[in-house]
Amino acid sequence: MRKTKKIPIAFPKLKIGIIGFGNIASGLAGGMVKKKLALPSQFMVYDIHHVRNDIAKNKFKFRVAKNYKDLCQNSELILLAVKPQNTSECLRRLKGLIKQHHLIISTITGVRTKDYQRVLGSKTRVIRTMPNTPVLIALGATVYFANKNCSDHDKHICERIFKSLGIIFETKKEIMLNAVTAISGSGPAFVYTYAHSVIESAVKLGLPRPLATELVYQTLIGATRMMSQMPIPVEDLIKQVTSKKGTTLAGLRVLHRKNFAKVIHSCMSAATRRAKQLSKVPVNNH
Ligand SMILES: NC(=O)c1ccc[n+]([C@@H]2O[C@H](COP(=O)([O-])OP(=O)(O)OC[C@H]3O[C@@H](n4cnc5c(N)ncnc54)[C@H](OP(=O)(O)O)[C@@H]3O)[C@@H](O)[C@H]2O)c1
Incomplete structure (x- = not known):
């Protein structure tokens, strides 16, 4: 009998926190587990809706954070996926909790990397992405912009995540994300x-x-x-x-x-x- 080759987990030690567990975040996280980038035990989720947290816990087998502090203390990569209108509230609650070891990957439409830095600190490592819903079936198209605090390894993590769910390109011009939002996001x-x-x-x-x-x-x-x-x-x-x-x-x-x-x-x-x-x-x- 032929033995099936066991695929190793790509980021077995990465602790991943997710704020806002809606369409995009659940699709990304589900894809990451399916594509063996991380195990369910590596994820912690926080959504303002109990229903979304229950889905994270019962369907995805993720841990649910008590609050933002709990989530930040238990994560290195923080995926932000709330709606643009909820961003001020989200960043207000994150203020003071983001440390040097955190990498923020955001899918939020329209919020610039300098806005995150202004609230969370100028040294914050932020990658702003613009994915689209076909990431839910691993046929997504994503473009990202990384601020200058990000290392090549940070970009590598981002690319691995989104590449497992479609295609991804880097842009060095953040302004380009506006047209990308129209073309592939919408x-x-x-x-x-x-x-x-x-x-x-x-x-x-x-x-x-x-x-x-x-x-x-x-x-x-x-x-x-x-x-x-x-x-x-x-x-x-x-x-x-x-x-x-x-x-x-x-x-x-x-x-x-x-x-x-x-x-x-x-x-x-x-x-x-x-x-x-x-x-x-x-x-x-x-
Ligand atoms: N869907 C797309 O096609 C698409 C494509 C590219 C980029 N994006 C961007 O990706 C982001 C997520 O989109 P989505 O479609 O996944 O949104 P979504 O389904 O509405 O999910 C966002 C979740 O975050 C919750 N939330 C709101 N404020 C919060 C807070 N302060 N802390 C924690 N959770 C909070 C929301 O609750 P409520 O429902 O009560 O607000 C909701 O459950 C958006 O910024 C969107 O612009 C979306």
Whole structure:
């Protein structure tokens, strides 16, 4: 009988604290355990909701912190995943608890590394990430910015975590995270909106909803794989489907006439502007 090779835990000694155990944090932590980056016993969670803490304890087998102090005393890596509007409160409670040995990895939209440093101390090691929800199925796209207090090892930890759940890139320009928020952070919602519109259109054109849904999902999967696996530019893939006087051309002409590219650019620009605005909302220091 062939023996299955035991995969060693990548960070067996790292103590991981999580503040805000919602969609993103539970997806990341679950993925880290599944991909053998850490064991459940290495995690400690704090969420303001008992329900979320109970999920962490009963489903994930993580420890639940009594409070922020308990969490900070029992962690080296602290993952922050509260909503932007809860950040001031979260940082106020963290103030004075963050020491030199802590590495903060934040997924919070719009809060700049200098805001964390202003509240938690100028020496704080902060990595700001912008993931997206497909991290929940290990197909995420993440971009991160590390402040200058972070070491290469800190970046390595961050990259290992997010690489196990998709792809990750580093940016040296924090400002770029605003456009990243629009393109990949919010991106899945734009794709879902497209899918929803096509399904509704298919139903209007007489297809049964279950068939329309399956066709749209499979077309998106197929087209996405073609884009990522075929070594040709996307413009050529469009040409591959478009024949003279054919159906694709008839449809594409409408998209051109209705300024599809301009509409998409307005959508991305609005989301980028909103990310910029969020990053200017002051994070209170008291
Ligand atoms: N979801 C996405 O697609 C996505 C993509 C990229 C980045 N992000 C960013 O990632 C962060 C987390 O997003 P999410 O979708 O996972 O949010 P979420 O599901 O709302 O999870 C956040 C959790 O933190 C709790 N919380 C609020 N204030 C807290 C505090 N002071 N201390 C501890 N816990 C607190 C929340 O409770 P309440 O429900 O009562 O607030 C909630 O249970 C956000 O900043 C978001 O902008 C999200």
